[in-house]
Amino acid sequence: MYNRLRVLRAERRWSQAILAEKLGVSRQTVNAIEAGRFDPSLPLAFALAKIFDQKIEEIFDPDKEVVMKES
Amino acid sequence: MNNVDDDEKFNRKWWLNPMDSKQLSDGDRRNAKLINLWIVIVALLYAGVVKIVKLFEGGVDEWPIWFWLFMFLPIVATVFLIHALYRFCxxxxxxxLKRVIYESLSIGFAVAFFIHICSFVAKVAVGPFELHGILTFWGLVLGYFIGFVLLCRKNCYV
Incomplete structure (x- = not known):
C-alpha cells in the first residue's frame, strides 16, 4: 500500500531506526512498510498516525500506485 | 545527524544467524530463537527415537522401561514447542518477524505435504516404503528452516 512514511520521516530528520524504536518494532518492519512490501496492522497504523500527528488516511492511500524502492 | 535513508544491508554472515539480533527487541529475538531451538530439539529427539526403535525388532513387548520414558521425550519437547509458538504469537x-515465522511454517507444511503425497504415490506404485514418515517430518523441518533463512534474507534480517 502506498504511504507517505518516508516523506514524514524525512521531514522530522528521523532515521528508520529511530522511528522503529518509537514504534517498538524492528527497522526492517519500518523499511518494509515504506517500500510497500508490508501492510501494517491496525494498531501499528494507529501508532504511526499518533507519532506523526496525522490521520491514518493521510499517511496511507490504498488507491494510489506504490513506487517501489527496494533496499 | 542521523541518516534518514539508512536502508543499508549489513555485511554480517547471514547464514551464521539469519536474524540480525541488533535490530530486534530482546523479547522478540528470544521468542523467535526459542521456536527455532525447540524445532531442532523436537526433530533430533524424533530422529533419535526412530533410530533406536529399530534396535528392538521384537516389538513393544521387548521394550525396556527406560525406552518407554525415552519415547515420551519428543512429546514433552513438542509441548514446549507449542508453548514457544503460543508465546511468540x-x-x-x-x-x-511474525510474518516471517508464519510464512516459514507455511513453507515447511507445504514441503511436508508435497513429500507426503509423493511418498504415498511411491508407496502405492512400488510397494512398502519405510521412509515415508521420516521424509515427511524432515521435509517439514528443513522446509521451515530454508524458508526462514530465505525470508530473513529477503526482509533484510541479516
Whole structure:
C-alpha cells in the first residue's frame, strides 16, 4: 500500500531506526512498510498516525500506485 | 545527524544467524530463537527415537522401561514447542518477524505435504516404503528452516 512514511520521516530528520524504536518494532518492519512490501496492522497504523500527528488516511492511500524502492 | 535513508544491508554472515539480533527487541529475538531451538530439539529427539526403535525388532513387548520414558521425550519437547509458538504469537511486537515465522511454517507444511503425497504415490506404485514418515517430518523441518533463512534474507534480517 502506498504511504507517505518516508516523506514524514524525512521531514522530522528521523532515521528508520529511530522511528522503529518509537514504534517498538524492528527497522526492517519500518523499511518494509515504506517500500510497500508490508501492510501494517491496525494498531501499528494507529501508532504511526499518533507519532506523526496525522490521520491514518493521510499517511496511507490504498488507491494510489506504490513506487517501489527496494533496499 | 542521523541518516534518514539508512536502508543499508549489513555485511554480517547471514547464514551464521539469519536474524540480525541488533535490530530486534530482546523479547522478540528470544521468542523467535526459542521456536527455532525447540524445532531442532523436537526433530533430533524424533530422529533419535526412530533410530533406536529399530534396535528392538521384537516389538513393544521387548521394550525396556527406560525406552518407554525415552519415547515420551519428543512429546514433552513438542509441548514446549507449542508453548514457544503460543508465546511468540502472543508477545512478539515486531509484525514483520511474525510474518516471517508464519510464512516459514507455511513453507515447511507445504514441503511436508508435497513429500507426503509423493511418498504415498511411491508407496502405492512400488510397494512398502519405510521412509515415508521420516521424509515427511524432515521435509517439514528443513522446509521451515530454508524458508526462514530465505525470508530473513529477503526482509533484510541479516
Amino acid at each position: 502472543r508477545d512478539t511486537k515486531d509484525e514483520l
